[in-house]
Amino acid sequence: AGGRIGLIGRDATWAQIGAGPLRLTGGTAADTDLSLLDLHDSPEALSEADLIVLTLKSIGLERAIEEIRAYAAEGTPILCLLNGVSAVEQLGAALPAHPVIAGMVPFNVVWASGNHLHRSSAGQLKLERTPVSTALAEIIAPTGAPAELQDALKPIQYGKLLLNLINPINALSGLPLHAMLCQSGYRRIYAATLREALRVYDEAGVTWQTVGPLSPRLVQWLLRLPDALFNRTLLRLQKLDPASMTSMAVDLAAGRPTEIDAITGEILRLAAAADCPAPINSALYDLIKAQEAAPTPQQGHSAAALAQLLRL
Numbered sequence: 001a002g003g004r005i006g007l008i009g010r011d012a013t014w015a016q017i018g019a020g021p022l023r024l025t026g027g028t029a030a031d032t033d034l035s036l037l038d039l040h041d042s043p044e045a046l047s048e049a050d051l052i053v054l055t056l057k058s059i060g061l062e063r064a065i066e067e068i069r070a071y072a073a074e075g076t077p078i079l080c081l082l083n084g085v086s087a088v089e090q091l092g093a094a095l096p097a098h099p100v101i102a103g104m105v106p107f108n109v110v111w112a113s114g115n116h117l118h119r120s121s122a123g124q125l126k127l128e129r130t131p132v133s134t135a136l137a138e139i140i141a142p143t144g145a146p147a148e149l150q151d152a153l154k155p156i157q158y159g160k161l162l163l164n165l166i167n168p169i170n171a172l173s174g175l176p177l178h179a180m181l182c183q184s185g186y187r188r189i190y191a192a193t194l195r196e197a198l199r200v201y202d203e204a205g206v207t208w209q210t211v212g213p214l215s216p217r218l219v220q221w222l223l224r225l226p227d228a229l230f231n232r233t234l235l236r237l238q239k240l241d242p243a244s245m246t247s248m249a250v251d252l253a254a255g256r257p258t259e260i261d262a263i264t265g266e267i268l269r270l271a272a273a274a275d276c277p278a279p280i281n282s283a284l285y286d287l288i289k290a291q292e293a294a295p296t297p298q299q300g301h302s303a304a305a306l307a308q309l310l311r312l
C-alpha cells in the first residue's frame with residue numbers, strides 16, 4: 001500500500017530468495033519487486049521501525065525479545081502473529097515498554113521454490129483492535145487483503161489452536177495437508193485429537209471462538225464422513241490447494257525443532273491444570289519430541305501405523 005516495509009532475516013533466507021522479484025501467489029498476492037522492500041540481515045534495523053511485526057517460530061521468541069530490547073526504540077508497538085496462545089503474554093512480560101498487539105493468521109503459506117511464497121488456503125488476518133492496528137488495517141485495506149479487527153484475540157487464538165492440533169499429525173504423515181485429509185484414517189486421528197482437546201477446554205473453562213467456516217464441535221463429526229462425501233464438502237470449504245503443508249511438517253522435514261510446546265504442549269498444560277486426561281495429545285507430543293531428537297526425522301507414518309502408536 002505504499003508504506004516502507006523492512007524485512008529482518010538471516011543470510012540463508014536472502015540467499016534462497018536471490019535477487020527477486022519475490023513471487024507471492026495465492027489469495028490476492030502479487031509479484032513483488034524486492035526493491036520495494038528494505039532487506040536487513042541485522043536486528044539493528046529494528047531501531048528504524050514504527051511497528052515491529054513478529055513472524056517467527058515460538059522457539060526463536062527468546063532471542064527476538066533480546067534483540068528488540070537491545071535495538072528497538074522504547075514504545076515501538078509489536079504485532080505478534082505467532083501461533084499458540086502464550087507469545088503475547090511472554091512479550092508483554094519481557095518488554096513492558098512496548099505495547100503488544102495480538103494477531104492471528106488463519107491461512108497456510110508455503111515456500112513453493114526459492115523466491116516464491118504461496119498462500120495455499122483461505123481466511124482473513126485477524127488483529128486485536130487498538131489505535132495502531134486500526135491504522136494498519138486502513139493502510140492495508142486497498143491491497144485487497146483486508147485485516148479484520150476484533151475486540152478480544154485470546155478466544156480466537158484458542159480457536160486457532162484447535163486447528164493447529166493437526167500440525168503434529170501432518171508432520172508425522174509427511175504428506176501435504178490436502179492429500180492427508182483425503183484419507184479417512186488420518187481424519188479419524190485428527191477427530192480424536194480434537195475431541196480430546198475440546199473436553200480439556202470444557203474442563204479447564206477455556207473461552208474460545210470458532211476459526212474457519214465450521215465449529216470444531218461439528219468438524220470432529222464431519223471428519224468421520226466417508227472419503228467421497230467429506231472430500232466434496234468440508235475439504236472444499238477449506239479451499240486448501242495441493243501445496244498446503246503445515247508449518248510443523250516443514251520444520252520436521254528440515255530437521256528443525258518444532259513449535260510442539262506452543263501447540264500440543266498448551267493442551268497438555270491445560271489438561272494437567274484441570275486434571276483431565278489427554279492421552280492422544282500426549283502421545284503425539286512424545287512422538288514429535290522423539291522425531292526432533294532423531295538423527296533423521298521419520299515422516300511418512302501411514303494412518304494405520306500412527307493410529308496404532310496412538311492406541312486408537
Ligand SMILES: NC(=O)C1=CN([C@@H]2O[C@H](COP(=O)(O)OP(=O)(O)OC[C@H]3O[C@@H](n4cnc5c(N)ncnc54)[C@H](OP(=O)(O)O)[C@@H]3O)[C@@H](O)[C@H]2O)C=CC1
Pocket residue numbers: 008009010012013055056057058060063064067081082083105106107108109110246247259
Ligand atoms: N506457515 C504457515 O502457514 C503459518 C504459520 N503460522 C505461524 O507463524 C509463525 C511463523 O511461521 P512461518 O512463517 O511458517 O515460520 P518460518 O520458520 O518459515 O519463518 C520464520 C523465519 O524467521 C527467521 N527468524 C527467526 N528468528 C529470527 C531473528 N531473531 N532474526 C531474524 N530472522 C529470524 C527464521 O530464520 P531461521 O530459519 O534461520 O531461524 C525464518 O526464516 C509461527 O508461529 C507459525 O506457527 C501461522 C499461520 C500459518
Ligand SMILES: CC(C)(CO)C(=O)C(=O)O
Pocket residue numbers: 083105106107108163164166167245246247248
Ligand atoms: C496450516 C495452518 C494454517 C493450520 O494448521 C497453520 O497455522 C500452520 O501451518 O501452522
